[in-house]
Amino acid sequence: MSINAQLKQRNQDLCELCNVDTATIEYTVSPKNDDSIENQVAICETCLKAMDADDAAFHWRCLEGSIWNPEPSVQALSFRLLHKFKTEDWASNLISSVDIDENIQQWALSAFEVAAVHTDAFGNKLENGDTVVLTQLLNVKGTSFSASKGTVVKKIKLVHDNTEHIEGKINDQTIVILTKFVKKSL
Numbered sequence: 001m002s003i004n005a006q007l008k009q010r011n012q013d014l015c016e017l018c019n020v021d022t023a024t025i026e027y028t029v030s031p032k033n034d035d036s037i038e039n040q041v042a043i044c045e046t047c048l049k050a051m052d053a054d055d056a057a058f059h060w061r062c063l064e065g066s067i068w069n070p071e072p073s074v075q076a077l078s079f080r081l082l083h084k085f086k087t088e089d090w091a092s093n094l095i096s097s098v099d100i101d102e103n104i105q106q107w108a109l110s111a112f113e114v115a116a117v118h119t120d121a122f123g124n125k126l127e128n129g130d131t132v133v134l135t136q137l138l139n140v141k142g143t144s145f146s147a148s149k150g151t152v153v154k155k156i157k158l159v160h161d162n163t164e165h166i167e168g169k170i171n172d173q174t175i176v177i178l179t180k181f182v183k184k185s186l
Contacts, residue, residue, distance in 0.1 A: 022044060
């Protein structure tokens with residue numbers, strides 16, 4: 001395997017995680033792509049194998065050094081690996097002792113995010129800006145009106161932290177609507 005000379009040189013030919021073995025792999029820290037070495041970490045075969053092993057906690061004690069690396073990609077990958085073992089005292093203590101930039105933390109933790117998918121009553125995927133139709137009469141709390149079955153709601157907005165809620169305007173009022181009471185207009 002070939003590795004970018006500039007990436008290899010960044011840590012004097014050593015793995016940027018364990019700092020022991022020779023770096024032989026250009027590891028791109030997702031969700032970024034491999035178009036720049038700023039998104040990559042030079043790692044060894046041992047660290048690559050340990051990434052998929054559930055019993056590799058002892059190996060990852062080396063992160064006590066790499067988490068302090070000035071390269072954002074190395075910090076992000078180190079933080080991500082530490083997060084896998086956050087229930088262990090050594091990892092938890094290390095996570096709490098470092099002050100990593102919030103953007104790097106988000107980059108690191110993006111691997112653990114599950115994409116929220118909003119679906120209507122029939123399983124159709126909803127997106128911001130969609131038009132939906134109400135599938136039943138809804139009493140709108142806090143107002144004096146009801147929204148009848150068949151009411152069209154245009155340009156909905158997804159509630160990012162709750163896949164069962166969308167926002168839409170009915171009678172010029174923005175309301176929260178449960179996704180189980182709407183059908184996407186195709």
